[in-house]
Amino acid sequence: MSIKKSLMTAGATLSALPIAALAQNQVNMSPGVTRVGAEIYDLHMLIMIICIVIGIGVFGVMLYSIVYHRKSKGYVASQFHESTKVEIAWTVVPFLILIGMAVPATSTLLEVYDNDDAELDILVTGHQWKWRYEYLNAEGENVSFFSNLATPQEEIYNSEAKGEHYLLEVDEPLVIPVDTKVRFLITANDVIHSWWVPEIAVKRDAIPGFINEAWSKVDQEGIYRGQCTELCGSYHGFMPIVVHAVSQDEFQGWMSAKRADKDAQIAASSVDLSLDALMTEGESVYKTQCLACHGGQGEGGVGKAISGSAIAMGDLGVHLDVGIKGVAGTAMQAFGEQLTDVEMAAVITYQRNAFGNNTGDVVQPSDVAQHKQG
């Protein structure tokens, strides 16, 4: 363990020297952990090798010319300027090569499109700037949650050292079982996003109002990371995807725990918390949910300032309304479904007491639940 750690430190030191560390850098597509991914990789390599061979031919002829057919060597130019035979040949031969490429490309494409008979369906919804996952169960309630960037702002703004999975870590990963055909139903809540995890070979646009599908059957347990690949606004670069592929048993366990969690959350909303507890929880919720738009000191940015704001220091009902329902027509989203009542109570309490807003108000989860009831 300690050897591994020191190796990692050594690696980190080395990576400060760009060239020395090149060996560690991935330079090619990953075949990934699915059969389709491996087929795509093979296809990619096939086309690339054909291109390289043709390239060597073309550049070879050119280089020969450049070296030997020089004016400075006294080479006299011949004046030929067409040859029907040659021209037909280099039209027909590339055409045949293309047909050769089209055959495997077509069969792989058809396989990518074979979405039916999935054993697990997951609804993936793109939001500015987070993903929401919902497991569609044939019977019983669906399990759903949001998956937010977990990298702290301090790392992004360079006041702390960056972690190993900088920008590719989330608070709650998507968990899927291995050896199971999982179908992803992909849509978006606001603008177009695109859900991409290279190693499970899925990339599909998430389009508001419309549904897309893609599938994957992961062969190996592990953690696979991806990102949003369609420009979706300011924080497009900050909405990663993390997929945990686990054994079927582990998956079932996780699913039951997730259901139990939900019950626990409902129970938790009836318990009152201390101001300190609310402030601590509130600060962490603020950092993942609010900070990007409202600033580290509540000074505002994309969103309004919270420090000294009329909403955060005024009527509690209005403040809760804004938090739960959002503000239509602005970037302020409705967080009512994204946060638990405990989290909502905590972050509202935090906003009302931090950044010099010392109102002294304490908002309890039960207040939030009550407010939601109307």
Next chain:
Amino acid sequence: MLRLSRNPGADTAIKLAAVACAMFAFVFVVMVPLYDVLCDALGINGKTSGVAYTAVPAVVDTSREVKIQFIATNNDGMPWEFRPQVTQLTVHPGAATDTIFYAANPTSLPMIAQAIPSVTPSRAAGYFHKTECFCFNQQPLEGLASTEMPLQFVVDQDLPKDIRTITLSYTLFDVTTMAGSTIAAR
């Protein structure tokens, strides 16, 4: 019209300007309607028809079963509670099936919603016929009110044999401010 013998280019220029104007018009009068036609024909984006299906009741093909999944999504800024009553049904092609979506307006203000359907696989869209759907019209709801919205559909017997699952997704948009203009769902 213009014959400028001094400048032989003017005639060419006028013709080309006409081409440019025609291309501009082409976008509006050809591309947009053509896209809609192609969407209906090919089910691009899983769009389904915006009008009720009225064909003669077909024979029920009891030898086949198709799984129908329902998904309800709220678009940005839409505070309604919106969900299907059942998330999944198994139907026979040709059989008319009824189901219900539940919607509630948690705000104290009256609002108007529009549900936009989308079917996947998109190939199935042309075979998924809605005989009655809340998505054909905008849905007004008073503040704090709730409603049950009906959907009746038939899966065509000509549905390609390799399609065994159809997912129908509705996205609910808040059109309170847009309402008044006549908007037909597609």
Next chain:
Amino acid sequence: MGDHHHGPAKGLSRWLFTTNHKDIGTMYLWFSFAMFILGGTFAMIIRAELFQPGMQLVEPGFFNQMTTLHGLVMVFGAIMPSFVGLANWLIPMMIGAPDMALPRMNNWSFWILPPGFLMLASTLFMEGGAPAFGWTFYAPLSTTYAAPSVTFFIFAIHVLGISSIMGSINIIATIMNMRAPGMTYMKMPLFVWTWFITAFLLVAVMPVLAGAVTMMLMDIHFGTSFFSAAGGGDPVLFQHIFWFFGHPEVYIIILPAFGVVSQVIPAFSRKPLFGYASMVYATAAIAILSFVVWAHHMYTVGMPVAGELFFMYATMLIAVPTGVKVFNWVSTMWRGSLSFETPMLFSIGFLVLFTIGGFTGLMLSIAPADFQYHDTYFVVAHFHYVMVAGAVFSMTSAVYFWLPKWTGRMYNETMGKVHFWISFVGFNVTFFPQHFVGLAGMPRRVPDYALQFADFNMMSSIGAFVYGASQIMFLYNVIATIVSGEKVSDEQVWDGAEGLEWTLPTPAPYHTFEVPPKIEATPAHG
């Protein structure tokens, strides 16, 4: 047209009111260079932010404004106007015409450009900032979710579009009506041919872009729902319309570059262009195919599989005529008598790097593989190989090639060669590693990235600074040539160059070919 024997007017009014194709060409070229510097500045900001992981210089929202404006300014401000400038200078001289067919419209088509770009640049200082939705401005990010400045962006696009359309109409009218007697279509230099086809593409697709932005304007301000699902529209429709414009646009950018290279390579190979006729047909084939491949930019939107297959096959087919062109250029060099002055270096640089860009283009055409490439840095690398190494290298080649004819003075050859080598190395250091990070999983248009992409991004940034700096050397060389370059008296300038423009005195007088030249005396084509 008044008295043909006077020279240019004096002072500012010469430039404001000029109808002379050479003056207008010069203004286009300087304007496009200014835009190249502006767009390059944006690129430098992007690369500086991406020098290391973490946010250092700009905020993510501003970063998006930079990528958007970089793309728009480079495509619509630098590359397209530069080739229009080249067309203005050269087409009349190459076909033996005294001027463009519609000189006054020529003046207008230039002079509406600067206000258009001023409008676009002014969005940077507006509330909510400049457009931040990428140069492809996909709805609804560019409609419902855009900053208010989007309206100015839409008007700017309209103005640029009108300018382009007027410029193209003029080029077509000139080529169809103003050729010297005996200058048949199949005797026209290839540069004229490629521009002729490009101009038709422009007339056909710029109105489509205008239509797309008009729909955006209507969606934003007049309550229509072309691109909003809520009202029965479809955001994917935007992408179809945009790329119906956008793919031909790609060839609009590259075809004139093909034309330049087809003039330069034979000149320095001292050998006629191989396969002139097949070059013309290949250009036309590429132009026609460009209308049926647009959706290869949209493989991941969830098209029906039949659509994916159609667009994949059609796209792969483009490799055939493009391949013919590359083979023809190499065959032109084969058994020639080559020399390597700066224009030739840039043209060979074009040939090598454009071919690499063509190969990655072929890879991208394969739909299933594109699911892994789409919207990553692999795509960024691909289109910079065809746009920068393609269009910009050939444009640079053209400037060095014709500058002595335009100014009557020779540029500094040593500095030109140094410029080439720094550009070539800088370009490759910038963009080659982007293939790697793209394949390894780095999405495009992100202001920050994971640690495994750090080394290649640092390389990329260093390369970009080098490439950017080398353009200052280019600027210096051009200005120094104009001011104090060594005089060229030989009208031929380059011993291997052929074509009517080289029969004119050096520097080319203000008015040329007032009496049409005799074509029989000149070779068929250069």
